[in-house]
Amino acid sequence: MDELLSTTHPRMFSLQKIVEISYYNMGRIRLQWSRIWEVIGDHFNKVGCNPNEDVAIFAVDSLRQLSMKFLEKGELANFRFQKDFLRPFEHIMKRNRSPTIRDMVVRCIAQMVNSQAANIRSGWKNIFSVFHLAASDQDESIVELAFQTTGHIVTLVFEKHFPATIDSFQDAVKCLSEFACNAAFPDTSMEAIRLIRHCAKYVSDRPQAFKEYTSDDMNVAPEDRVWVRGWFPILFELSCIINRCKLDVRTRGLTVMFEIMKTYGHTYEKHWWQDLFRIVFRIFDNMKLPEQQTEKAEWMTTTCNHALYAICDVFTQYLEVLSDVLLDDIFAQLYWCVQQDNEQLARSGTNCLENVVILNGEKFTLEIWDKTCNCTLDIFKTTIPHALLTWRPTSGETVPPPPSPVSEKPLDTISQKSVDIHDSIQPRSVDNRPQAPLISASAVNEEVSKIKSTAKFPEQKLFAALLIKCVVQLELIQTIDNIVFFPATSKKEDAENLAAAQRDAVDFDVRVDTQDQGMYRFLTSQQLFKLLDCLLESHRFAKAFNSNNEQRTALWKAGFKGKSKPNLLKQETSSLACGLRILFRMYMDESRVSAWEEVQQRLLNVCSEALSYFLTLTSESHREAWTNLLLLFLTKVLKISDNRVSKRLRIQPHISSPIRIGMPGPRAAVQDVPRLHCCLCKATSGLAVSSSVLACLPPYPALFTNSSSLGDSVGEGSESLGIP
Incomplete structure (x- = not known):
């Protein structure tokens, strides 16, 4: 290391000899070689992060040559030598902030994937870890190359070598999620979500591969392995996208998440749904909502609103399975929605209650009807604007x-x-x-402006909350009428x-x-x-x-x-x-x-x-x-x-x-x-x-004059709190 400390003329002789020694000892039995590489790999970690770019470039290029040679030998089942050998790339990518070195690391990994994909086994974890680090970069060339290679793996390599890559399937989905959350490249974000949707097809088409994979799942029942290693990572990462990204990306993530539920939900076990909706309801978690009031208003008006209707759609589609699992949570969520100081979300809460009951009421048991009436009663009592x-x-x-x-x-x-x-x-x-509203930018801006005005005038905050309660009351009246009489x-x-x-x-x-x-x-x-x-x-x-x-x-x-x-x-x-x-x-x-x-x-x-x-x-x-x-x-x-x-x-x-x-x-x-x-x-x-x-009834001349709809004309210049 002392030879490499010179900032002007570092000596590379010893480093070159280490590369040669590694090359000629690579033929040793794996147990011996792993002990040798434990020392040499740590040395490459340090050299690859050298502040002198010439030294770091030499180290990374040497690593590339050794890795290509090592990968040619393949890897036996239940061994993890590739994972240990490729770890220096991950370390250098994490610690070295030089754009040149980071770009070189990504290119080296991309070359390995293109030429040695059939021989890679445990090394996929390191590869996805490197691309995960590249996904959050701000350099367009790094992000673009890493994403192209990741897309190649998901669409082509998975198709040909899925059993060999199944151990790193979760890492692949997590990597795609990180690409989706990079706000600097929205087009890449949308494409990453599409690839996550593509991953769901692999899980659906090849559940047996997950059941037969036992490496780290000895404590998981075989019938649950497809959930733990397949479905859950996909749906969890989509929920992370929803909670982290800007409006357009999180809306796409939300849409894809519920598309997957609707398309493949018939294969889910009942207890899988319970795990799934613990993730879904995080969208409404007050503790995770943005701190700023304007962002919170936008979140409620768009994402929460969209999620509420989607949850009700899934519940309707899989009523027989979900009525025991989800109904109480749905009613609790609807109740939560009408308590929020957001008119759009409050109205959506009552509308979704109506949709759920009208679409599924014929299949409700007496117990479910009791719960429905009690939910309606609770909402009525808590929204009367006393x-x-x-x-x-x-x-x-x-x-x-x-x-x-x-x-x-x-x-x-x-x-x-x-x-x-x-x-x-x-x-x-x-x-x-009631229909799922199309939330326009103007609607969001209106909600945001309401929040700003109430922040300036505290008295108006109370009035805004009372107005929302009035809205909910009238919506509930219409909801009961629609439920009972259609x-x-x-x-x-x-x-x-x-x-x-x-x-x-x-x-x-x-x-x-x-x-x-x-x-x-x-x-x-x-x-x-x-x-x-x-x-x-x-x-x-x-x-x-x-x-x-x-x-x-x-x-x-x-x-x-x-x-x-x-x-x-x-x-x-x-x-x-x-x-x-x-x-x-x-x-x-x-x-x-x-x-x-x-x-x-x-x-x-x-x-x-x-x-x-x-x-x-x-x-x-x-x-x-x-x-x-x-x-x-x-x-x-x-x-x-x-x-x-x-x-x-x-x-x-x-x-x-x-x-x-x-x-x-x-x-x-x-x-x-x-x-x-x-x-x-x-x-x-x-x-x-x-x-x-x-x-004594006064003989006024036109009791019914100009009254074709309820309350259209209240008085001279009058305004009223009802449906237009």
């Missing part, structure tokens, strides 16, 4: 003066300028089915009711052919009552908020939700509408005779409360928001036979107060609808609503 009623301005803010008792309207102040909080919700598809059924029914009323069809009969659709027939009465309680609790909260003009004014002045006073009209009407549909469906269901008594009592209580509240409304816009709700109520009552009504609802006869109902169209188009009036008389008489109260 702080909307309890929030008070801080001491530095101006508190709005209390309203004058003389000018205060009894309950309803929606006619004043107000904004429905749900108006910010993105519309669903035509059939009301998507778009209720919307179609409302349209039919409105069309029949427009035609002045005195004896109209609205028919929506959906009796066998939806999950209604698979739910027990108690499960339906549990969902009904959620809906009614949501309705009563919205009603309390809409009636609290002082609180709404305080929120408005504090800057909550736009330039007008907020309201929850859509939540108020849609939750009650869904509840009424469930109750009337149960009341007309001959298979639920045992529950009729409780259904009747609940129906009487709900209708009585609803009609009493409606009769107190003084705002025309608030009454208009109830248009479809009243039409639904009247239509459902009309379908009940007179005999059933008189016996079960104990209808009190003879209410003759005229009700004037305006049809959609010009405000002057006002008609009397005797049949509908008769229905209302039937219902209200049994609900203890006297004729004198009914007579």
Whole structure:
């Protein structure tokens, strides 16, 4: 070593003699040669990292010549001499930062692969280790050459010599993962992910090779070796790519990971799925999310959102295997998603719940339905925005003066300028089915801007969280409706009711052919009552908020939700509408005779409360928001036979107060609808609503004017928190 210390004229004589000695002693028996190389190899480690490039180049080139000679001899099974011989290349690549030397090491290894691939056995581990180190380099020529050679190994060498390379299969996948995570070369990253996908085909086509390989797997059952050495490394490295890379690369990694699950999942054992989803759920791990708020918002809106839909797709595809293994974790993950301060992720949580239930509900057991209803109940309870009623301005803010008792309207102040909080919700598809959203850059930027604004104004952070809860509440109401009655059924029914009323069809009969659709027939009465309680609790909260003009004014002045006073009209009407549909469906269901008594009592209580509240409304816009709700109520009552009504609802006869109902169209188009009036008389008489109260119903000219969709027009310049 002393001869090599000179920076200007190092002497290479001794080094050259060592190379010659190594060459001539290579024919010794392996045991003797391994002891000799233990000393000589350590010397090459030091010389190859010499700061003088001429010395290091000579050392690396000498190593190359010796290695080529050594590899020609091949290697017997269960021996590891190649691994020991090639280790100096790995050491030099790790310790020497000279681009010239690193490039030379990669070229030497590439030459060995191209000329001696058939003879390499244990040396593959060193080769992939060198390429793994090269994969994180910033020098394009080094990365390109290393990746080309790695691709050659995966596509050609594995195809011809897979049994010989199986010991290093995990190293190959890990090496490809490192190439994918090099942000400086995005094209290489995408190609590396494609090669990982190609590796999955080897595992699928040659499981027997993994079962028969026993070197380091003596403690692993033969049937599990294909998982431990094949599938698990592939899926684990893809999860690492997802957690480490930028958006486009991690999205591709996520897509490929779930493609592999969907394509080859039928070969997985049940306990393999448990290991697999421990990896998958790391995507949602809060501790691993980026620290910066803007990055966290982007992560939730894109990657978490994409993963959530993909998990539900896999669960649906392999329901029979995964229902026992994964269902509890999926429900827990959906619950976690709706708790996050991210609107897109929260909405996706409810949408995925709906998709899972609608696609798989027919195969659910009673126990699974109980879990589903309990999950829905938990989400409902934790997302009711109670702080909307309890929030008070801080001491530095101006508190709005209390309203004058003389000018205060009894309950309803929606006619004043107000904004429905749900108006910010993105519309669903035509059939009301939730779909995996296509996340655009603008959507991500919008979420990021929300995070930045809430960081500047702490008060707005609370308001943003409350707004998300309002969104989740309305989404959950729609989810329950879609689950019980099938998507778009209720919307179609409302349209039919409105069309029949427009035609002045005195004896109209609205028919929506959906009796066998939806999950209604698979739910027990108690499960339906549990969902009904959620809906009614949501309705009563919205009603309390809409009636609290002082609180709404305080929120408005504090800057909550736009330039007008907020309201929850859509939540108020849609939750009650869904509840009424469930109750009337149960009341007309001959298979639920045992529950009729409780259904009747609940129906009487709900209708009585609803009609009493409606009769107190003084705002025309608030009454208009109830248009479809009243039409639904009247239509459902009309379908009940007179005999059933008189016996079960104990209808009190003879209410003759005229009700004037305006049809959609010009405000002057006002008609009397005797049949509908008769229905209302039937219902209200049994609900203890006297004729004198009914007579007080103001003869406003157009109850249903311009109300083709629920809550489209809340008031003059009003805004509301509902589905557009």
